[in-house]
Amino acid sequence: xxxxxxxxxxxxxxxxxxxxxxxxxxxxxxxxxxxxxxxxxxxxxxxxxxxxxxxxxxxxxxxxxxxxxxxxxxxxxxxxxxxxxxxxxxxxxxxxxxxxxxxxxxxxxxxxxxxxxxxxxxxxxxxxxxxxxxxxxxxxxxxxxxxxxxxxxxxxxxxxxxxxxxxxxxxxxxxxxxxxxxxxxxxxxxxxxxxxxxxxxxxxxxxxxxxxxxxxxxxxxxxxxxxxxxxxxxxxxxxxxxxxxxxxxxxxxxxxxxxxxxxxxxxxxxxxxxxxxxxxxxxxxxxxxxxxxxxxxxxxxxxxxxxxxxxxxxxxxxxxxxxxxxxxxxxxxx
Amino acid sequence: xxxxxxxxxxxxxxxxxxxxxxxxxxxxxxxxxxxxxxxxxxxxxxxxxxxxxxxxxxxxxxxxxxxxxxxxxxxxxxxxxxxxxxxxxxxxxxxxxxxxxxxxxxxxxxxxxxxxxxxxxxxxxxxxxxxxxxxxxxxxxxxxxxxxxxxxxxxxxxxxxxxxxxxxxxxxxxxxxxxxxxxxxxxxxxxxxxxxxxxxxxxxxxxxxxxxxxxxxxxxxxxxxxxxxxxxxxxxxxxxxxxxxxxxxxxxxxxxxxxxxxxxxxxxxxxxxxxxxxxxxxxxxxxxxxxxxxxxxxxx
Numbered sequence: 001x002x003x004x005x006x007x008x009x010x011x012x013x014x015x016x017x018x019x020x021x022x023x024x025x026x027x028x029x030x031x032x033x034x035x036x037x038x039x040x041x042x043x044x045x046x047x048x049x050x051x052x053x054x055x056x057x058x059x060x061x062x063x064x065x066x067x068x069x070x071x072x073x074x075x076x077x078x079x080x081x082x083x084x085x086x087x088x089x090x091x092x093x094x095x096x097x098x099x100x101x102x103x104x105x106x107x108x109x110x111x112x113x114x115x116x117x118x119x120x121x122x123x124x125x126x127x128x129x130x131x132x133x134x135x136x137x138x139x140x141x142x143x144x145x146x147x148x149x150x151x152x153x154x155x156x157x158x159x160x161x162x163x164x165x166x167x168x169x170x171x172x173x174x175x176x177x178x179x180x181x182x183x184x185x186x187x188x189x190x191x192x193x194x195x196x197x198x199x200x201x202x203x204x205x206x207x208x209x210x211x212x213x214x215x216x217x218x219x220x221x222x223x224x225x226x227x228x229x230x231x232x233x234x235x236x237x238x239x240x241x242x243x244x245x246x247x248x249x250x251x252x253x254x255x256x257x258x259x260x261x262x263x264x265x266x267x268x269x270x271x272x273x274x275x276x277x278x279x280x281x282x283x284x285x286x287x288x289x290x291x292x293x294x295x296x297x298x299x300x301x302x303x304x305x306x307x308x309x310x311x312x313x314x315x316x317x318x319x320x321x322x323x324x325x326x327x328x329x330x331x332x333x334x
Numbered sequence: 335x336x337x338x339x340x341x342x343x344x345x346x347x348x349x350x351x352x353x354x355x356x357x358x359x360x361x362x363x364x365x366x367x368x369x370x371x372x373x374x375x376x377x378x379x380x381x382x383x384x385x386x387x388x389x390x391x392x393x394x395x396x397x398x399x400x401x402x403x404x405x406x407x408x409x410x411x412x413x414x415x416x417x418x419x420x421x422x423x424x425x426x427x428x429x430x431x432x433x434x435x436x437x438x439x440x441x442x443x444x445x446x447x448x449x450x451x452x453x454x455x456x457x458x459x460x461x462x463x464x465x466x467x468x469x470x471x472x473x474x475x476x477x478x479x480x481x482x483x484x485x486x487x488x489x490x491x492x493x494x495x496x497x498x499x500x501x502x503x504x505x506x507x508x509x510x511x512x513x514x515x516x517x518x519x520x521x522x523x524x525x526x527x528x529x530x531x532x533x534x535x536x537x538x539x540x541x542x543x544x545x546x547x548x549x550x551x552x553x554x555x556x557x558x559x560x561x562x563x564x565x566x567x568x569x570x571x572x573x574x575x576x577x578x579x580x581x582x583x584x585x586x587x588x589x590x591x592x593x594x595x596x597x598x599x600x601x602x603x604x605x606x607x608x609x610x611x612x613x614x615x616x617x618x619x620x621x622x623x624x625x626x627x628x629x630x631x632x633x634x
Binding site: 014015016018019021022023026027029030031134137138140141142143145146147149150152153156157158164268269271272273275276279280290291293294295299302303306309310313314 | 368468469471472473475476477478479480481483484485487488489490560564567568571572573574584587591594595597599602603605606607609610613614617618621
């Protein structure tokens with residue numbers, strides 16, 4: 001098992017190198033002179049020359065890449081051209097907000113997706129099954145930025161129940177510690193802040209959870225149907241066990257294995273979807289930051305965030321694979 | 335003469351009774367209500383995309399009437415008007431051509447390139463396969479929406495560039511499917527027979543392998559169009575796709591979503607509903623096609 005884990009982990013090294021080459025080449029996709037594009041039309045030739053030199057654009061391309069790789073490995077993701085701050089610093093400062101949002105979304109998706117999938121499979125072809133299948137297809141087809149606006153309008157403006165932007169009310173007092181607002185507030189025992197933070201979290205989390213929820217419900221249903229047709233389930237039923245126990249104790253565990261892989265794949269989608277959701281809800285995470293960077297042509301941020309998210313995505317899929325191997329002893333390690 | 339007639343007759347009879355695989359698949363497709371709904375929605379949107387410019391001339395550059403700003407839906411303007419006093423129904427209808435066109439073109443490019451790459455990868459030697467698979471793995475290491483956004487952010491916003499980016503991020507899935515199908519098919523007897531008869535690699539690939547790899551590719555194409563429309567709308571929403579005043583659904587949402595605070599729901603409701611409905615149509619159709627074309631892939 002350890003050997004398998006090491007071998008599997010080593011396979012991501014070439015992929016990560018490839019990813020770094022692609023992200024490195026982003027700058028060279030900019031039409032014309034990248035330095036000029038970053039500084040705008042009114043830049044002086046001296047300033048352009050200075051930026052060209054600072055970015056190393058005056059060197060041969062393979063040298064540029066080696067320098068880039070060397071910096072990235074040391075955690076240097078370049079400097080934001082607009083704000084002058086190191087990209088890595090802002091990235092880490094903003095990441096907790098995105099993680100908080102994405103985690104809430106995935107929890108919502110699991111909490112509702114799995115039961116919907118089970119109900120759908122157990123009462124196959126009933127009206128509940130049809131409704132949940134159609135609903136799952138609607139969910140997969142949902143433009144989440146549209147859903148986000150609709151939720152903000154309906155629950156925030158029409159009904160006035162929930163806030164439609166930011167992580168906390170401006171009046172709420174909060175001292176950042178880990179930058180995970182809910183966690184910080186829980187650790188401090190300040191229930192007012194927890195409540196306020198959760199109220200702000202709910203709408204963006206629902207919007208972001210929609211697609212993973214639909215995917216998880218579909219996968220749970222398909223995998224549950226497969227498991228329920230197995231011999232050992234019939235044996236369990238024949239023994240006279242109550243249906244609930246057969247479904248939850250005998251079938252569910254095995255049915256959830258493929259769902260795990262799907263959840264791993266959804267993490268990447270969530271991080272990309274955060275760009276859209278955070279823009280709608282003014283959520284100060286990586287997504288909103290990238291959106292603003294695109295507007296101000298702050299290419300270093302787009303590059304840094306893309307690399308960061310790709311590395312997370314690849315790592316999460318690796319971890320899912322390894323967990324899968326731990327959970328299912330039938331998988332051969334060769 | 336008489337003997338040949340007696341041989342031909344039973345075959346002709348058999349052919350009349352049985353159906354061609356395509357006809358059988360079509361019949362299976364139409365027997366599913368889900369697929370029928372999908373087909374209906376897709377046909378409706380295609381009709382609008384083709385028909386709207388013929389039935390009604392629309393010039394986005396001159397279309398604005400500030401007197402009619404943000405009017406709610408009424409008999410005259412069934413979907414209301416936007417912040418520049420433009421009729422939203424007209425813009426949603428004319429936007430169909432832009433959004434659908436973008437999705438279909440991107441997938442057309444991606445499916446041809448991706449299938450080709452996958453076929454070559456599966457059929458050529460080990461080295462070529464390793465190299466191509468590696469390149470596809472790198473593209474798949476990014477969440478596709480993120481990669482599309484990053485590429486357009488670099489090469490610059492616009493319809494053509496977002497088309498390029500969406501095509502690029504849709505290639506790997508085709509490559510994977512085509513490669514998998516080739517690997518499975520090329521070991522089969524009839525492919526060996528074709529090779530033994532002296533068929534060249536290109537002929538074996540195109541005449542014998544490609545047609546049998548087609549069903550999963552057709553299903554994927556329908557689902558990929560759904561995804562591409564969604565992706566294009568997301569790029570438009572972020573200001574990276576079609577530029578104003580082009581009536582593109584995502585860009586229309588970008589223009590209007592901030593009005594949710596003032597309660598003018600119609601400015602963002604209808605463009606978004608159009609995105610959702612068209613994407614849903616292709617997804618329903620894709621699901622139905624999967625059941626109809628490949629009974630092994632049935633979801634239930």
